[in-house]
Amino acid sequence: xxxxxxxxxxxxxxxxxxxxxxxxxxxxxxxxxxxxxxxxxxxxxxxxxxxxxxxxxxxxxxxxxxxxxxxxxxxxxxxxxxxxxxxxxxxxxxxxxxxxxxxxxxxxxxxxxxxxxxxxxxxxxxxxxxxxxxxxxxxxxxxxxxxxxxxxxxxxxxxxxxxxxxxxxxxxxxxxxxxxxxxxxxxxxxxxxxxxxxxxxxxxxxxxxxxxxxxxxxxxxxxxxxxxxxxxxxxxxxxxxxxx
Numbered sequence: 001x002x003x004x005x006x007x008x009x010x011x012x013x014x015x016x017x018x019x020x021x022x023x024x025x026x027x028x029x030x031x032x033x034x035x036x037x038x039x040x041x042x043x044x045x046x047x048x049x050x051x052x053x054x055x056x057x058x059x060x061x062x063x064x065x066x067x068x069x070x071x072x073x074x075x076x077x078x079x080x081x082x083x084x085x086x087x088x089x090x091x092x093x094x095x096x097x098x099x100x101x102x103x104x105x106x107x108x109x110x111x112x113x114x115x116x117x118x119x120x121x122x123x124x125x126x127x128x129x130x131x132x133x134x135x136x137x138x139x140x141x142x143x144x145x146x147x148x149x150x151x152x153x154x155x156x157x158x159x160x161x162x163x164x165x166x167x168x169x170x171x172x173x174x175x176x177x178x179x180x181x182x183x184x185x186x187x188x189x190x191x192x193x194x195x196x197x198x199x200x201x202x203x204x205x206x207x208x209x210x211x212x213x214x215x216x217x218x219x220x221x222x223x224x225x226x227x228x229x230x231x232x233x234x235x236x237x238x239x240x241x242x243x244x
Contacts, residue, residue, distance in 0.1 A: 037170035039118030040182055041151070042190045044203030047161040049154070049238055053198050054161065057127050060192045061149045064185065065129030069149065070106045072099075072126040074236050077223050080122055084111045104139035105130050109147035112168035119166065123153045123224070123235040131167065131185050143171035144178050146185060150193070154238035155203070156231035161238070162203045165189035217241045 047053050058069040075082055075098055082094035099107055109128045113119040119126060126149065133145025141147055148167030155162055167182050167189075193199055217226045219234035220242050226234070231241050 033172065035170070035172055037112045037116055037168070038179070038182065039113045039116030039166065039168040040186050041118045042165040042186050044162045044164050045190075045193050046155070046158075046200040046203050047163055047193075047198045048200060049159045049161055054152075056196065056198070057150055057152065057163070060196055061127060061129055061189070064131055064188055064192065065149070066132070067105060067130040069127060069129045070103055072102055072106055072110065072121075072128065074123055074125060075121050082121075084114055105135070105141060105147055108141050109149075109168055112147070112170055113151075113166055116168065118168060119151055120153075124151045125153070126151055126166075132181055133169075141169075143169070143173045144175040145169060146178065146182050148182075148185060148189065150189065153235045154233055156226065156233055156235050159233040159238060160200065160203075163193055165193070 058071060061069050079094045079098045081091055082098045083091040084095050086092055099110060102110065106126070106128055110119065110121065110126065113126070114121060128147055128149035130141060131146045131148050133141060135141050135145065146167050146169045148165070151164045151166045153162055154160070165186050167185050169178055169182060217229065217231050218224070218241065219226075219237060219239050221239040222234065222237045224234050224236040226241060233239065234241055
Protein backbone atom coordinates (compact mmCIF):
# COMPACT_ATOMS: atom_id res chain seq x y z
CA UNK A 1 0.00 0.00 0.00
CA UNK A 2 1.26 3.43 -0.85
CA UNK A 3 1.20 4.85 2.67
CA UNK A 4 3.49 2.04 3.87
CA UNK A 5 6.18 2.86 1.31
CA UNK A 6 9.35 4.54 2.65
CA UNK A 7 9.47 8.16 1.85
CA UNK A 8 12.52 9.34 -0.06
CA UNK A 9 14.74 11.79 1.78
CA UNK A 10 14.48 15.28 0.31
CA UNK A 11 17.63 16.64 -1.31
CA UNK A 12 19.48 19.17 0.85
CA UNK A 13 19.07 22.81 -0.26
CA UNK A 14 21.99 24.22 -2.30
CA UNK A 15 23.75 26.95 -0.32
CA UNK A 16 24.01 30.37 -2.03
CA UNK A 17 27.34 31.17 -3.71
CA UNK A 18 29.79 33.15 -1.60
CA UNK A 19 29.90 36.91 -2.30
CA UNK A 20 32.46 38.03 -4.86
CA UNK A 21 34.66 40.88 -3.62
CA UNK A 22 34.32 44.14 -5.63
CA UNK A 23 37.42 44.98 -7.68
CA UNK A 24 38.25 48.66 -7.81
CA UNK A 25 40.83 48.12 -10.55
CA UNK A 26 40.49 45.81 -13.49
CA UNK A 27 43.14 44.56 -15.87
CA UNK A 28 43.45 47.05 -18.73
CA UNK A 29 45.83 47.80 -21.55
CA UNK A 30 47.49 51.21 -21.35
CA UNK A 31 48.47 53.25 -24.41
CA UNK A 32 50.61 56.35 -23.92
CA UNK A 33 52.40 58.75 -26.23
CA UNK A 34 54.88 61.19 -24.69
CA UNK A 35 55.47 64.25 -26.85
CA UNK A 36 57.86 66.89 -25.53
CA UNK A 37 58.42 70.18 -27.38
CA UNK A 38 61.00 72.75 -26.27
CA UNK A 39 61.51 76.31 -27.51
CA UNK A 40 64.15 78.78 -26.35
CA UNK A 41 64.56 82.47 -27.08
CA UNK A 42 67.24 85.01 -26.28
CA UNK A 43 66.73 88.61 -25.23
CA UNK A 44 66.07 91.05 -28.04
CA UNK A 45 68.63 93.21 -29.80
CA UNK A 46 67.83 96.53 -31.49
CA UNK A 47 68.92 96.92 -35.11
CA UNK A 48 68.52 99.99 -37.34
CA UNK A 49 65.45 100.23 -39.60
CA UNK A 50 67.48 99.80 -42.76
CA UNK A 51 66.35 97.49 -45.62
CA UNK A 52 69.98 96.47 -46.07
CA UNK A 53 70.08 95.13 -42.52
CA UNK A 54 66.96 93.03 -43.14
CA UNK A 55 68.53 91.56 -46.28
CA UNK A 56 71.71 90.69 -44.35
CA UNK A 57 69.99 88.65 -41.62
CA UNK A 58 69.95 85.29 -43.51
CA UNK A 59 73.71 85.62 -43.96
CA UNK A 60 74.12 85.84 -40.18
CA UNK A 61 72.51 82.38 -39.79
CA UNK A 62 74.24 80.66 -42.72
CA UNK A 63 77.52 79.79 -40.89
CA UNK A 64 75.50 77.86 -38.27
CA UNK A 65 72.91 76.23 -40.54
CA UNK A 66 73.30 72.81 -42.14
CA UNK A 67 70.65 73.65 -44.78
CA UNK A 68 69.63 76.62 -46.89
CA UNK A 69 68.26 79.47 -44.78
CA UNK A 70 64.54 80.14 -45.21
CA UNK A 71 62.68 83.37 -44.44
CA UNK A 72 59.05 82.90 -43.34
CA UNK A 73 56.93 86.08 -43.25
CA UNK A 74 54.15 86.83 -40.73
CA UNK A 75 50.67 85.48 -41.35
CA UNK A 76 48.51 87.38 -43.84
CA UNK A 77 45.62 89.35 -42.42
CA UNK A 78 42.93 86.91 -43.60
CA UNK A 79 44.71 84.00 -41.86
CA UNK A 80 45.69 85.82 -38.67
CA UNK A 81 43.94 83.22 -36.48
CA UNK A 82 45.98 80.31 -37.87
CA UNK A 83 47.67 78.11 -35.26
CA UNK A 84 49.12 74.57 -35.33
CA UNK A 85 47.02 73.34 -32.36
CA UNK A 86 45.36 70.18 -33.71
CA UNK A 87 42.43 70.34 -31.23
CA UNK A 88 41.14 73.56 -32.85
CA UNK A 89 40.20 72.50 -36.37
CA UNK A 90 39.49 75.92 -37.92
CA UNK A 91 42.81 77.36 -36.72
CA UNK A 92 44.91 74.39 -37.81
CA UNK A 93 43.14 74.36 -41.21
CA UNK A 94 44.13 78.00 -41.72
CA UNK A 95 47.66 77.18 -40.56
CA UNK A 96 48.00 74.39 -43.13
CA UNK A 97 46.78 76.72 -45.88
CA UNK A 98 49.16 79.49 -44.80
CA UNK A 99 52.21 77.19 -44.52
CA UNK A 100 51.66 74.82 -47.47
CA UNK A 101 54.62 76.32 -49.38
CA UNK A 102 57.03 76.26 -46.41
CA UNK A 103 59.75 73.59 -46.39
CA UNK A 104 59.47 70.61 -43.98
CA UNK A 105 62.25 72.06 -41.82
CA UNK A 106 60.60 75.48 -41.60
CA UNK A 107 57.19 73.91 -40.95
CA UNK A 108 58.60 71.80 -38.12
CA UNK A 109 60.27 74.86 -36.60
CA UNK A 110 57.04 76.85 -36.77
CA UNK A 111 55.09 73.97 -35.21
CA UNK A 112 57.42 73.67 -32.22
CA UNK A 113 58.03 77.37 -31.63
CA UNK A 114 54.43 78.50 -32.07
CA UNK A 115 53.08 75.80 -29.74
CA UNK A 116 55.64 76.79 -27.10
CA UNK A 117 54.84 80.53 -27.60
CA UNK A 118 58.42 81.32 -28.60
CA UNK A 119 57.07 82.87 -31.82
CA UNK A 120 54.13 85.18 -32.49
CA UNK A 121 53.65 84.83 -36.23
CA UNK A 122 51.04 87.58 -36.40
CA UNK A 123 54.00 90.00 -36.35
CA UNK A 124 57.22 87.92 -36.31
CA UNK A 125 59.32 87.05 -39.34
CA UNK A 126 61.13 83.74 -38.81
CA UNK A 127 64.50 83.22 -40.56
CA UNK A 128 65.52 79.63 -39.97
CA UNK A 129 67.47 76.53 -40.92
CA UNK A 130 68.45 73.12 -39.54
CA UNK A 131 71.11 73.86 -36.94
CA UNK A 132 71.77 70.37 -35.58
CA UNK A 133 70.72 66.78 -36.23
CA UNK A 134 69.25 64.83 -39.12
CA UNK A 135 66.02 64.56 -41.08
CA UNK A 136 63.94 61.52 -41.99
CA UNK A 137 63.23 60.30 -45.54
CA UNK A 138 60.42 62.86 -45.97
CA UNK A 139 62.69 65.76 -45.01
CA UNK A 140 61.28 66.44 -41.52
CA UNK A 141 63.72 66.83 -38.60
CA UNK A 142 63.79 63.99 -36.08
CA UNK A 143 63.05 64.47 -32.38
CA UNK A 144 66.64 65.32 -31.47
CA UNK A 145 67.24 67.74 -34.38
CA UNK A 146 67.30 71.47 -33.62
CA UNK A 147 65.69 74.03 -35.91
CA UNK A 148 66.16 77.73 -35.30
CA UNK A 149 67.43 81.10 -36.36
CA UNK A 150 66.23 84.67 -35.86
CA UNK A 151 62.79 86.08 -35.09
CA UNK A 152 62.27 89.73 -35.99
CA UNK A 153 59.59 92.36 -35.60
CA UNK A 154 59.53 96.18 -35.65
CA UNK A 155 59.45 98.25 -32.49
CA UNK A 156 56.12 100.08 -32.19
CA UNK A 157 57.61 103.32 -30.85
CA UNK A 158 61.05 103.73 -32.43
CA UNK A 159 60.58 101.74 -35.65
CA UNK A 160 63.82 99.84 -34.98
CA UNK A 161 64.11 96.16 -35.85
CA UNK A 162 63.98 93.84 -32.81
CA UNK A 163 65.86 90.56 -33.34
CA UNK A 164 65.81 87.47 -31.10
CA UNK A 165 67.67 84.18 -31.40
CA UNK A 166 65.22 81.25 -31.22
CA UNK A 167 65.67 77.46 -31.39
CA UNK A 168 63.25 74.56 -30.97
CA UNK A 169 63.24 70.77 -30.94
CA UNK A 170 61.22 67.81 -29.73
CA UNK A 171 58.68 65.15 -30.59
CA UNK A 172 58.24 61.56 -29.46
CA UNK A 173 61.26 61.44 -27.20
CA UNK A 174 64.13 63.62 -26.04
CA UNK A 175 67.88 63.18 -25.80
CA UNK A 176 69.77 64.31 -22.77
CA UNK A 177 72.35 66.38 -24.63
CA UNK A 178 69.86 68.19 -26.90
CA UNK A 179 69.12 70.85 -24.28
CA UNK A 180 72.81 71.62 -23.83
CA UNK A 181 73.34 71.89 -27.60
CA UNK A 182 70.23 74.10 -27.92
CA UNK A 183 71.53 76.50 -25.27
CA UNK A 184 74.86 76.70 -27.06
CA UNK A 185 73.17 77.43 -30.39
CA UNK A 186 71.04 80.24 -28.91
CA UNK A 187 74.21 81.83 -27.58
CA UNK A 188 75.99 81.36 -30.93
CA UNK A 189 73.14 83.02 -32.85
CA UNK A 190 73.05 85.90 -30.39
CA UNK A 191 76.81 86.39 -30.72
CA UNK A 192 76.53 86.30 -34.51
CA UNK A 193 74.12 89.24 -34.43
CA UNK A 194 76.44 91.17 -32.12
CA UNK A 195 79.43 90.40 -34.35
CA UNK A 196 77.61 91.68 -37.44
CA UNK A 197 78.07 95.26 -36.23
CA UNK A 198 74.38 96.13 -36.75
CA UNK A 199 73.33 95.93 -33.09
CA UNK A 200 72.36 99.19 -31.35
CA UNK A 201 72.02 97.52 -27.94
CA UNK A 202 69.59 95.37 -26.04
CA UNK A 203 65.85 95.81 -26.40
CA UNK A 204 63.97 96.52 -23.19
CA UNK A 205 61.00 94.50 -24.46
CA UNK A 206 61.81 91.55 -26.71
CA UNK A 207 58.23 90.31 -27.00
CA UNK A 208 55.12 92.23 -27.93
CA UNK A 209 52.33 92.53 -25.35
CA UNK A 210 49.26 90.41 -25.95
CA UNK A 211 46.90 92.17 -28.31
CA UNK A 212 43.54 92.60 -26.64
CA UNK A 213 41.08 95.36 -27.54
CA UNK A 214 41.69 97.05 -30.88
CA UNK A 215 43.03 100.58 -30.68
CA UNK A 216 41.96 101.78 -34.09
CA UNK A 217 45.57 102.37 -35.22
CA UNK A 218 45.91 100.72 -38.63
CA UNK A 219 48.95 100.20 -40.82
CA UNK A 220 48.57 101.82 -44.22
CA UNK A 221 50.75 99.16 -45.85
CA UNK A 222 49.59 95.76 -44.51
CA UNK A 223 46.34 96.62 -42.70
CA UNK A 224 47.55 95.34 -39.33
CA UNK A 225 45.61 96.87 -36.44
CA UNK A 226 47.74 97.45 -33.36
CA UNK A 227 46.70 96.73 -29.79
CA UNK A 228 48.77 99.56 -28.36
CA UNK A 229 47.30 103.05 -28.54
CA UNK A 230 50.78 104.60 -28.33
CA UNK A 231 52.12 102.75 -31.40
CA UNK A 232 53.73 104.89 -34.10
CA UNK A 233 55.11 102.06 -36.27
CA UNK A 234 53.59 98.80 -37.39
CA UNK A 235 55.24 95.84 -35.59
CA UNK A 236 54.52 93.66 -38.61
CA UNK A 237 56.01 95.66 -41.52
CA UNK A 238 57.59 98.74 -39.89
CA UNK A 239 55.43 101.30 -41.71
CA UNK A 240 53.98 104.37 -40.00
CA UNK A 241 50.60 103.74 -38.37
CA UNK A 242 47.53 105.76 -39.35
CA UNK A 243 46.23 108.03 -36.59
CA UNK A 244 42.99 109.89 -36.15
